[in-house]
Amino acid sequence: MDxxxxxxxxxxxxxSKTSPFARPELGPWLRKPSEFTALVCWRFxxxxxxxxxxxxLAA
Incomplete structure (x- = not known):
């Protein structure tokens, strides 16, 4: 699996300076939560x- x-x-x-929703790679995913079932972070x-x-994020 790739x-x-x-x-x-x-x-x-x-x-500390950039909202998770404004980050280049993470942001687009967070704006489409119906496309995945889990979010895993190396360090929260x-x-x-x-x-x-x-x-x-909770909203």
């Missing part, structure tokens, strides 16, 4: 850094 199209690499994006603190981001 996972290349199922992985978001936003390595040069600061999580890389996905969100603020309660506002957590609120938006």
């Amino acid at each position: 996972l290349g199209d199922r992985i978001a690499y936003d390595l040069d994006v600061g999580a 603190d890389r996905a969100i850094r603020s309660m506002a981001d957590m609120r938006d």
Whole structure:
């Protein structure tokens, strides 16, 4: 199985300065949640850094 199209690499994006929805690779996925069943993060603190981001992600 090729996972290349199922992985978001936003390595040069600061999580504390950029909303998860505004990130180049992760953002498009988060705007279409019906297209996947799970979101797995290597480290959760890389996905969100603020309660506002957590609120938006939960919504």
